[in-house]
Amino acid sequence: MSSFNTTLKGGFILMGFSDWPQLEHIFFVFISMFYILTIFGNFTIITISRMDQRLQTPMYFFLNNLSFLDLCYTTSIVPQLLVNISGIDKTMSYAGCMTQFFIVLLLGGTECMLLVVMAFDRYVAVCHPLHYTSIMHPLLCHALAISSWVGGLVNSLTQTSLIMTIPLCGHHLNHFFCEMLVLLKLACEDTGGTEANLFVAGAVILVCPVALILGTYAHIAHAVLKIKSRSGRRKALGTCGSHLTVVFLFYGSAMYTYLQPVHVYSGSEGKFAALFYTIITPMLNPLIYTLRNKDVKGALCKVLGRDTSTT
Template identity: 85%
Template sequence: MDSFNTSLEGGFILMGFSDWPQLEHIFFIFILIFYFLTIFGNSTIITISRMDRRLQTPMYFFLNNLSFLDLCYTTSTVPQLLVNISGLDKTMSYAGCMTQFFTVLLLGGTECVLLVVMAFDRYAAVCHPLHYTSIMHSLLCQALAISSWVGGLAISLTQTGLIMTIPLCGRHLNHFFCDMLVLLKLACEDTEGIEDNLFVAGVIMLACPVTLILGTYAHIAHAVLKIKSEAGRRKALGTCGSHLMVVCLFYGSAMYTYLQPVHGYSESEGKFVALFYTIVTPMLNPLIYTLRNKDVKGALWKVLGK
């Protein structure tokens, strides 16, 4: 318990990538570039969606929400990582750590629900095209977006509350942000019961949405096969394909990390996987939607004056 009190008073030391000091400068440059591209790409999506009337539809409303989430999600970890790698300050207070943990879970949980909502939007567009505008009216879109945030908040409050009940021994976190599995490894007591609760929460947060999305796309695939026009099939698969790529990137890395026992978690490997879902995936999302979508590309060229 003394160690727990020390953690409360002195906070934590984030080890980051100090295991590879010779690579820290290279990491700093690449992460800074990726962070800039993430901010630029997602801000561009939000801007052109608001400037072009053709993009003021339910699909782009949810895409705006996804871009905003990616901006917030990356910003909740990357600035701290850049400071950590530069060697200026590797410490974080207990309150700061719990705040970051809560924020990351809130944003990650919200994105989990939002990706399900976006799958439902694609289902309505492909399977019920004649009734799409009446189904996905503005009030429903706003309600679904708010529900995503409420779902993320519920997940975050539950898991943060569980983590804060655990007494922690030691101050060194072998990660670049306050991650659940790393915090559990500092526990002073047996956490088997809490690990079981967190695993169930992880299944609800990750496996259940993936199941819903796959079920939705099974119906979409069946509807696409009935479309006689090749151009129509291509258009339907284009918008759905972008969403599926984002789902695979986000859920694949998250499920690999969090749906495993704590004792089997490799901190060194976990840091590199975390780099992927905190930096690479948010950077790729705008590219995926821009490169595969003629409407977005057209709006972008229009804004650039081409």
């Protein structure tokens, strides 16, 4: 317990990528570029969605929420990472670590729930197109968005409370942010029960949404097969392809990281997996939706002052 008290006072040293000191400068440059692109891309999505009347629909309302989440999620990790890599300061207080842990889980859990909501939106659009505007009423859209945040909050409170009950020994975190499995490796006592509870909480926030999304898309696929027109099928699939790509990128990396036992967790692999879901995926999301969406590209050209009527 004395080690735990020391940790409370002295905090942690984030090891980051100090295992590869020759690569730290390269990491700094590329992560800075990716972070700038993430901010620019997601901010652009939010801006054009609000400026163009054609994008005042439930689909883009949820896309705005996703972009806002990605901005907050990346910002909760990357600035600290850049300071760490630059060598200016590799320390973090216990309170700061738990705060970051809580925020990351809150935003990540909210995104898990929001992707389910977006799948439901696509289900209504494809399977019930004539009733889409009446079903996806603004009140329902706001209620679904708020429910996503509440679900993320409950998940974050649950897992943060469990982590804070564990006495920790040592100061060195072999990661670039306060990540759950790395914290569990510092436990001073057996964490079998807590680890099981955390695994169940992680499975609920990851596996259950994936199951709902897959079930939703099974119904969408069945409806698409009934569409006789090839152009109609292409349009229906086009509205879902971007969302499915985002789901695959986000859940794939998150499940790979969190649904594994602590004793098989590899710090090196974990860092690179974390780079993917904390930096790469938020950066790619605006590109995925923009490149596959004529409405977004048209709105962007309109904002930039280009006439697309002849293209």
